[in-house]
Amino acid sequence: MQSGGGARGSRADQADQRRAELLEAARRVVLERGLASTRVADIARATNVSGGLIHYHFATKDDLITEMLRSTSESEIHRLREIVAEPGTAVERLDRVLRFYIPASRSDQSWILWLDAWAVGVREAHVRVILLELEGAWIEILAGVITQGVAAGEFACDDPQGAAERIDGMLDGLVVRYTLHAGNMSRGRLLHHARVATAREVGLDPATFEDRPPVSES
Amino acid sequence: MQSGGGARGSRADQADQRRAELLEAARRVVLERGLASTRVADIARATNVSGGLIHYHFATKDDLITEMLRSTSESEIHRLREIVAEPGTAVERLDRVLRFYIPASRSDQSWILWLDAWAVGVREAHVRVILLELEGAWIEILAGVITQGVAAGEFACDDPQGAAERIDGMLDGLVVRYTLHAGNMSRGRLLHHARVATAREVGLDPATFEDRPPVSES
DNA sequence: CTATTGACTGAACGGCTAGTCAGTAGTATT
DNA sequence: AATACTACTGACTAGCCGTTCAGTCAATAG
Numbered sequence: 103m104q105s106g107g108g109a110r111g112s113r114a115d116q117a118d119q120r121r122a123e124l125l126e127a128a129r130r131v132v133l134e135r136g137l138a139s140t141r142v143a144d145i146a147r148a149t150n151v152s153g154g155l156i157h158y159h160f161a162t163k164d165d166l167i168t169e170m171l172r173s174t175s176e177s178e179i180h181r182l183r184e185i186v187a188e189p190g191t192a193v194e195r196l197d198r199v200l201r202f203y204i205p206a207s208r209s210d211q212s213w214i215l216w217l218d219a220w221a222v223g224v225r226e227a228h229v230r231v232i233l234l235e236l237e238g239a240w241i242e243i244l245a246g247v248i249t250q251g252v253a254a255g256e257f258a259c260d261d262p263q264g265a266a267e268r269i270d271g272m273l274d275g276l277v278v279r280y281t282l283h284a285g286n287m288s289r290g291r292l293l294h295h296a297r298v299a300t301a302r303e304v305g306l307d308p309a310t311f312e313d314r315p316p317v318s319e320s
Numbered sequence: 321m322q323s324g325g326g327a328r329g330s331r332a333d334q335a336d337q338r339r340a341e342l343l344e345a346a347r348r349v350v351l352e353r354g355l356a357s358t359r360v361a362d363i364a365r366a367t368n369v370s371g372g373l374i375h376y377h378f379a380t381k382d383d384l385i386t387e388m389l390r391s392t393s394e395s396e397i398h399r400l401r402e403i404v405a406e407p408g409t410a411v412e413r414l415d416r417v418l419r420f421y422i423p424a425s426r427s428d429q430s431w432i433l434w435l436d437a438w439a440v441g442v443r444e445a446h447v448r449v450i451l452l453e454l455e456g457a458w459i460e461i462l463a464g465v466i467t468q469g470v471a472a473g474e475f476a477c478d479d480p481q482g483a484a485e486r487i488d489g490m491l492d493g494l495v496v497r498y499t500l501h502a503g504n505m506s507r508g509r510l511l512h513h514a515r516v517a518t519a520r521e522v523g524l525d526p527a528t529f530e531d532r533p534p535v536s537e538s
Numbered sequence: 539c540t541a542t543t544g545a546c547t548g549a550a551c552g553g554c555t556a557g558t559c560a561g562t563a564g565t566a567t568t
Numbered sequence: 569a570a571t572a573c574t575a576c577t578g579a580c581t582a583g584c585c586g587t588t589c590a591g592t593c594a595a596t597a598g
Contacts, residue, residue, distance in 0.1 A: 116575075136443050142556060154576045157557060159575095214442050221439040223500050224432050225354050234501050249466050267494070267505075268513050272486060274493030279485075282441055283452050288483075295486050302520050330582060331544060331595075338545080360586060370547045377545095 121159050122203030123149055128170040133211050137218035168228055171219055175236040186243055197311050199244060200296045203273045204289060213281045241266045248304055254310040258305030272299055339377050341367055346388040351429050379427035386446055389437055393454040408468030417528050418514045419461060421491045422507060423498065430498045459484045466522055476523030483521040490517055513516055
């Protein structure tokens with residue numbers, strides 16, 4: 103006689119909702135204060151909840167943080183897959199991926215999370231797994247778009263996997279520079295670098311990317 | 321205790337030597353345990369010294385860590401400058417820089433330090449300054465070699481600064497991948513990527529780098 | 539010689555924080 | 569209505585860790 107109807111007020115739903123709320127709060131707090139300075143009490147305060155409740159839903163702080171990283175990674179991968187699935191030429195879809203990679207502005211701090219996670223991932227295998235999945239998805243999707251572009255005759259590239267790894271690596275490194283020293287690397291310059299290097303990898307004139315109209319028009 | 325070999329007996333020298341010893345121990349311990357898990361007591365133990373002595377030479381733990389990062393960065397920059405100063409064609413010197421960038425083996429963990437430092441640098445400006453100097457030196461030196469190669473007629477590149485930024489970024493990103501998931505990125509593949517992308521940036525056939533006979537390196 | 543300074547020790551302090559637990563209120567079950 | 573269960577609270581605890589400090593010993597100065 104379980105209340106299988108799944109009404110919004112059911113206890114199972116309430117618990118799931120609270121868990122999601124705590125994960126989201128954890129993400130916000132970690133972005134704001136950094137992983138090393140984030141306390142369980144900070145996350146509790148950000149949710150207007152007692153400290154004890156955190157440990158009712160998550161056995162340890164590590165569990166909470168790890169699940170937060172996992173859910174963030176999964177949602178990034180999901181959005182990325184949506185973005186490449188949208189219609190367009192391979193050039194358009196590839197450029198969309200590049201623009202999605204790069205923080206929209208200085209206030210977009212989502213990359214800070216991964217800088218923190220890299221440092222933790224060096225020591226903790228379960229975090230490393232999440233990072234590997236995220237980076238693997240990026241490379242796989244980049245390689246897929248390139249392969250499709252080659253098949254469509256848009257690109258010339260005899261090693262799409264290698265090209266994807268190089269592009270992904272370059273973006274990672276440049277975003278670090280952008281995140282850490284925004285004064286020395288504007289978003290425009292970052293995007294320019296991404297497009298120049300990508301154009302070379304797929305055998306196009308860099309202007310092909312640069313000159314694309316910013317939004318659909320006409 | 322021991323008063324060294326005679327000339328090094330003075331108290332000022334003793335203090336300097338102890339400071340250097342503590343910095344070096346701090347570096348070893350941080351590489352081994354990670355920045356977040358490094359305790360003052362760990363560094364004291366690694367030096368066979370009391371915990372109190374650390375604070376006799378360094379006001380706070382942060383001071384010690386920051387100075388350790390600074391001295392490590394400075395010595396890396398110094399070695400890098402030596403490497404480019406050695407004679408050879410621009411191709412040879414550029415390839416030497418690439419090989420110096422990439423960890424010699426899995427046991428070369430020096431990059432772990434910078435992964436930790438990136439995460440800290442997001443929050444702390446004095447660490448960020450050190451990172452900016454280090455990355456700036458790399459880019460400046462890469463751009464210098466490329467410019468010289470262009471002048472010598474070896475390279476074709478109309479934007480050496482941009483090329484250096486892209487190469488530096490790609491190396492950073494790929495080394496992260498190598499450090500975190502060595503199973504997915506061998507040193508050979510990393511070096512291959514570096515050479516392919518660099519060759520494209522300076523207008524050479526990638527085989528130019530690949531086919532060079534292995535030169536004894538430091 | 540005595541006085542002073544500098545390097546160093548080891549114990550102790552105090553602030554901080556992850557995790558615990560007994561209790562409460564509200565909801566589903568019988 | 570009585571019972572059982574679930575989400576939640578807030579006070580508490582245990583232990584970690586940076587920092588301090590009184591005191592020791594050797595080297596140097598006067």
